[in-house]
Amino acid sequence: NAGVTQTPKFQVLKTGQSMTLQCAQDMNHNSMYWYRQDPGMGLRLIYYSASEGTTDKGEVPNGYNVSRLNKREFSLRLESAAPSQTSVYFCASSERTALHFGNGTRLTVT
């Protein structure tokens, strides 16, 4: 039982490049989330999806887009990466309130 799986684990981008972070969960949860973790800032919600086909902005959505491809998968896209997007990104899923997190993607933008 894998839980929440994120790929890739590490990525280095140059400013202006694009990439998609992938997330899949096998717990049949309806809700999925993307958070970023930065030193001194805790975990901040980027985007949220309550169910397949729906997405909502979180606290820090600028510079990101998301796709809820199906119930299992929720991807996060950076269209034009900026150094301010250097962070650790966590995907999570939930059925009620207790979130189940993946192990994160460490992204560096130079």
Place this chain on the structure above:
Amino acid sequence: DQQVKQNSPSLSVQEGRISILNCDYTNSMFDYFLWYKKYPAEGPTFLISISSIKDKNEDGRFTVFLNKSAKHLSLHIVPSQPGDSAVYFCAATYFGNEKLTFGTGTRLTIIP
């Protein structure tokens, strides 16, 4: 505007003693609170939660206390063990809202 605050970035405690991690919140709508534990290179994992109808919830070595009037909660770990060394995040939400608001985290180091 930080609605959930953990004012101590770090805490060191001797093995076997009590660890107390604190969390304050400002949003009066919050009625459900959670603690997560995070090891390096891993995602946060759920530890314990408490609803606002209670003032204490216990699970083994972990106890969470809630003081609604002070908008304050604390996590007690007794006795502290080396495996408890991690970053601890408190989080809050309210009924009908699945989105959590997290604090900035406290790094707990247990000294053998």
